[in-house]
Amino acid sequence: xEIRQVEFTLRPRKRGFHxxxxxxxxxxxPLPETGLLHLxxxxxxxxxxxxxxxxxxxxxxxxAIFDRLVRERQPYYVxxxxxxxxxxxxxxxxxxxxxxxxxxxxxxxxxGTWQGIYLCEFxxxxxxxxxxxxxxx
Numbered sequence: 766x767e768i769r770q771v772e773f774t775l776r777p778r779k780r781g782f783h784x785x786x787x788x789x790x791x792x793x794x795p796l797p798e799t800g801l802l803h804l805x806x807x808x809x810x811x812x813x814x815x816x817x818x819x820x821x822x823x824x825x826x827x828x829a830i831f832d833r834l835v836r837e838r839q840p841y842y843v844x845x846x847x848x849x850x851x852x853x854x855x856x857x858x859x860x861x862x863x864x865x866x867x868x869x870x871x872x873x874x875x876x877g878t879w880q881g882i883y884l885c886e887f888x889x890x891x892x893x894x895x896x897x898x899x900x901x902x
Contacts, residue, residue, distance in 0.1 A: 768901050769794045775894045778886050780850070782816070782824040786882040790874070793898055800869040800902020807895040810854035810888050812861030818881025831857050831887070854887030861885045869902055 773792040775785060789804065796802070806813050817823035835856045837849040844852045865882065868875040884894060 766800075766901060767797070768899060770897065770899045772895060772897050775884055775896060777890075777892050777894075778884060780828070780886050780889050780891070782827045783884045783886060784818055784824070784881045785884045786818065786874075786876075789882055789896065789898070792896075794900055796869045796872045796874075796900060797902025798872060800900060802865075802867045802869055802874060803899040803901070804865045804867075804882070805897040805899075806863050806884075807897060808863075808891070809858055810851065811891055811894055812858045812863055812885040812887070813865045814861045814883050814885055815865065815867075815876070815880045816883055817879055819879055824883070827885075831860070831885075834860075848889075850887070850889050854891075857885065857887040869900070 771792060771794060775788060793802070804813055816827065835853045837853050842852045844855070867882075886894070
């Protein structure tokens with residue numbers, strides 16, 4: 766089994782859920798006939814997940830849900846010196862996770878019909894995000 770690994774940067778995005786499947790695919794080495802793609806986001810205030818890739822309303826609804834689940838400026842937050850969106854962004858990142866593993870079949874990501882890879886940007890100004898992609902196959 767061969768393992769190939771690349772590290773790349775996703776362009777900065779505003780706070781929200783962003784479909785990045787094509788941007789990630791453009792950075793990958795050729796995919797094997799069968800194998801796995803493992804992605805790691807190297808940040809604690811953003812996440813990666815899979816969700817609906819067709820209707821953009823899903824992305825805005827998810828942002829609204831997460832903002833209601835984890836609110837800013839709560840009196841019980843101790844970690845507050847990096848701004849009101851910082852501690853909530855860490856909590857949201859824990860909820861979404863920082864890794865994804867996706868099967869590769871016939872040299873393509875074996876995603877469901879309506880699945881896409883999301884960058885979950887939880888900071889108002891998170892900046893560029895570093896991704897490590899490991900292709901096993």
